[in-house]
Amino acid sequence: MRPSFGILGGSGFYEIKGLKEVETLEISTPFGPPSAPVVTGLLSGKPVAFISRHGNGHQFLASEIRYRANIYALKSLGVDRLVSISAFQSLRSDFEPGHLVIPDQLLDFTTTRSRTFFGEGFVARINAAVPFCTHLSTEVYQASIQTETMVHLGGTLLTVDGPRTATIAESDLYRAWGVSAMNTTTCPEAFLAREAEMCYAVLGHVIRYDLQNPAHQKNTPGMTMSSILEQNHNTVCETLKSLAANLPENPECQHQTALSGVIQTPVKDIPPQTLSRLEPLIHKYTSQ
Numbered sequence: 001m002r003p004s005f006g007i008l009g010g011s012g013f014y015e016i017k018g019l020k021e022v023e024t025l026e027i028s029t030p031f032g033p034p035s036a037p038v039v040t041g042l043l044s045g046k047p048v049a050f051i052s053r054h055g056n057g058h059q060f061l062a063s064e065i066r067y068r069a070n071i072y073a074l075k076s077l078g079v080d081r082l083v084s085i086s087a088f089q090s091l092r093s094d095f096e097p098g099h100l101v102i103p104d105q106l107l108d109f110t111t112t113r114s115r116t117f118f119g120e121g122f123v124a125r126i127n128a129a130v131p132f133c134t135h136l137s138t139e140v141y142q143a144s145i146q147t148e149t150m151v152h153l154g155g156t157l158l159t160v161d162g163p164r165t166a167t168i169a170e171s172d173l174y175r176a177w178g179v180s181a182m183n184t185t186t187c188p189e190a191f192l193a194r195e196a197e198m199c200y201a202v203l204g205h206v207i208r209y210d211l212q213n214p215a216h217q218k219n220t221p222g223m224t225m226s227s228i229l230e231q232n233h234n235t236v237c238e239t240l241k242s243l244a245a246n247l248p249e250n251p252e253c254q255h256q257t258a259l260s261g262v263i264q265t266p267v268k269d270i271p272p273q274t275l276s277r278l279e280p281l282i283h284k285y286t287s288q
Ligand SMILES: [Zn+2]
Pocket: 133, 134, 135, 136, 198, 199, 200, 253, 254, 255, 256
């Protein structure tokens, strides 16, 4: 059954509570295996597909995650809407640990990752000016506010390679630039999802303030990292349940035709092996 939407889980989010009729799929892709087997099941009666992006045992550093294989595997199952769950480090006093954040802009400071499916005889340049799907983000927001958790809609997210923390100078710089939160995985994921013509939204859960700002530490009395992660996991699962129950079945969104008009290589000039490799992503533009 084609999933209503796909879910990528991050730190502290390795399973979906309430998932019924669970199946596990081993999927191979031209970009290797996904970070973990794809888990499918019914959430609020709707089919969904889930991958734990760090692996089920959290064995992949953010820069080691199989970003392309994860997106490709979900695309091959028919996923055209993808909700990315991610742990955030907050750079704003009002984005507190335990809050949810649905960002609307993105800064890419990663340098070590494969960031496109394309190349090897196939050229297309997707429009990434608005990196997240406004429609899907709004649906995720509507679902998240049912949880009675504080939710922030909007904000600029910065993705860095990690795994180290930011330096004090870096944090100060990011704040001066207006960055709201940091993480280590949304780039290149957001851009690969756009290449795969998926609507993509991030549901971030704040796990801590940036460590270099002592003024922020006093705002989280009595909360350990594990208690914040557990609370956030519960909140995100409730959000996903509500989203599954209420997400419209057949949305029309420009992101699901993101390659229309931006493919620069004539079909006759694309090498057969590249056509074959990219088939799930580009077949509607290359099949006669
Ligand atoms: Zn969209």
